[in-house]
Amino acid sequence: xxxxxxxxxxxxxxxxxxxxxxxxxxxxxxxxxxxxxxxxxxxxxxxxxxxxxxxxxxxxxxxxxxxxxxxxxxxxxxxxxxxxxxxxxxxxxxxxxxxxxxxxxxxxxxxxxxxxxxxxxxxxxxxxxxxxxxxxxxxxxxxxxxxxxxxxxxxxxxxxxxxxxxxxxxxxxxxxxxxxxxxxxxxxxxxxxxxxxxxxxxxxxx
Amino acid sequence: xxxxxxxxxxxxxxxxxxxxxxxxxxxxxxxxxxxxxxxxxxxxxxxxxxxxxxxxxxxxxxxxxxxxxxxxxxxxxxxxxxxxxxxxxxxxxxxxxxxxxxxxxxxxxxxxxxxxxxxxxxxxxxxxxxxxxxxxxxxxxxxxxxxxxxxxxxxxxxxxxxxxxxxxxxxxxxxxxxxxxxxxxxxxxxxxxxxxxxxxxxxxxx
DNA sequence: GCTTGGCTGTGAAAAAATTAACAATGTTAA
DNA sequence: TTAACATTGTTAATTTTTTCACAGCCAAGC
Numbered sequence: 001x002x003x004x005x006x007x008x009x010x011x012x013x014x015x016x017x018x019x020x021x022x023x024x025x026x027x028x029x030x031x032x033x034x035x036x037x038x039x040x041x042x043x044x045x046x047x048x049x050x051x052x053x054x055x056x057x058x059x060x061x062x063x064x065x066x067x068x069x070x071x072x073x074x075x076x077x078x079x080x081x082x083x084x085x086x087x088x089x090x091x092x093x094x095x096x097x098x099x100x101x102x103x104x105x106x107x108x109x110x111x112x113x114x115x116x117x118x119x120x121x122x123x124x125x126x127x128x129x130x131x132x133x134x135x136x137x138x139x140x141x142x143x144x145x146x147x148x149x150x151x152x153x154x155x156x157x158x159x160x161x162x163x164x165x166x167x168x169x170x171x172x173x174x175x176x177x178x179x180x181x182x183x184x185x186x187x188x189x190x191x192x193x194x195x196x197x198x199x200x201x202x203x204x205x206x
Numbered sequence: 207x208x209x210x211x212x213x214x215x216x217x218x219x220x221x222x223x224x225x226x227x228x229x230x231x232x233x234x235x236x237x238x239x240x241x242x243x244x245x246x247x248x249x250x251x252x253x254x255x256x257x258x259x260x261x262x263x264x265x266x267x268x269x270x271x272x273x274x275x276x277x278x279x280x281x282x283x284x285x286x287x288x289x290x291x292x293x294x295x296x297x298x299x300x301x302x303x304x305x306x307x308x309x310x311x312x313x314x315x316x317x318x319x320x321x322x323x324x325x326x327x328x329x330x331x332x333x334x335x336x337x338x339x340x341x342x343x344x345x346x347x348x349x350x351x352x353x354x355x356x357x358x359x360x361x362x363x364x365x366x367x368x369x370x371x372x373x374x375x376x377x378x379x380x381x382x383x384x385x386x387x388x389x390x391x392x393x394x395x396x397x398x399x400x401x402x403x404x405x406x407x408x409x410x411x412x
Numbered sequence: 413g414c415t416t417g418g419c420t421g422t423g424a425a426a427a428a429a430t431t432a433a434c435a436a437t438g439t440t441a442a
Numbered sequence: 443t444t445a446a447c448a449t450t451g452t453t454a455a456t457t458t459t460t461t462c463a464c465a466g467c468c469a470a471g472c
Contacts, residue, residue: 061437078408100399104399169410196217204289204375206376214458214459267419
């Protein structure tokens, strides 16, 4: 891993990893760049370029070994470290994420969820125990939580985000439609479903 | 609207529109490019460049008029036409989207939802009536549905997508973790929550 | 009335991302 | 053995996106 790998490349590597996992289950052993690229909705050139980043080498005649490539990407993305993630705010979105991630086979484990509603605290939601936000710090240590899915109402999102940061969480998947103010060493991915739908709707009419 | 406006610019315009709507409610009248950019998490230069696309002009001393700019973006994005959208597949994700969009004030109306589960068909879910997929074509005409939020299991996503296309839907927000095969005049936005979480988790450790 | 100052609009420059192109490779088939 | 072929890895070219930088503007202060 020589120089800076772009965020887009990282995102695509995550996607390749997932697809390779599916292929492995279905018993395929090798795959050509254009085949894998097609499954990812990308071009072969781009895929090969991305794979340069992880330092894996395919064969000009067989293509890529599924297991080998998957392993290389995994090592590159995960390293030795493997913390977990948590859902913060168990409303509609939070619950949907918990249910979805329970089904999907992801390398990122969601080990806990947090809410302030006493009716939820202590219950198990889609296999995940719900804790009070007051316990955030303690549970982050207990479960080695390094990233969070922030799905609280917009009005309290900034406050909760600061709490996350103070608990040493350095990655936030933010569903609240506001721009979080966080230190620059904290990575924030904003997911604004209303805005995305609007974009899709725009292009539906083009 | 002279030449080609990029997808990224469209996405940002949608975001500006939303922020301007909030500002309008809070009674602000004008705003400078750097202020609006900051709320969007972008640079002032980029915002000004985006605004070139919609053909609105601010004042060097007052900045942008909230109402005027919002109107220009709205006209640019929506034109005269205003179809609606629908949720297809009312599982956990589908329900969460319905609940979320019911709260959020979006210019895109979700007028119907579809499922194949007889227990859901006929019921009203978060204010939205649920129809059988067999009625898709009829209801698309009735409600002028132009885009869809596809939240069905991966196994049937391709089949359902083809049905959407045959009903003249030209924009799909796809939550199924597969690459949909659709004609090139159909816009697809893939939302892969598991992959996105993995990316966030990666950067949380950098 | 003049000057100052901060902002917009935009061409030009820079940076980033994607695509093209091709030498090197190694397997297959004749 | 040798020729043909499809694919990889990688450099170079291209395209796209972002940022810079500054002329022009207009209100405010003197």
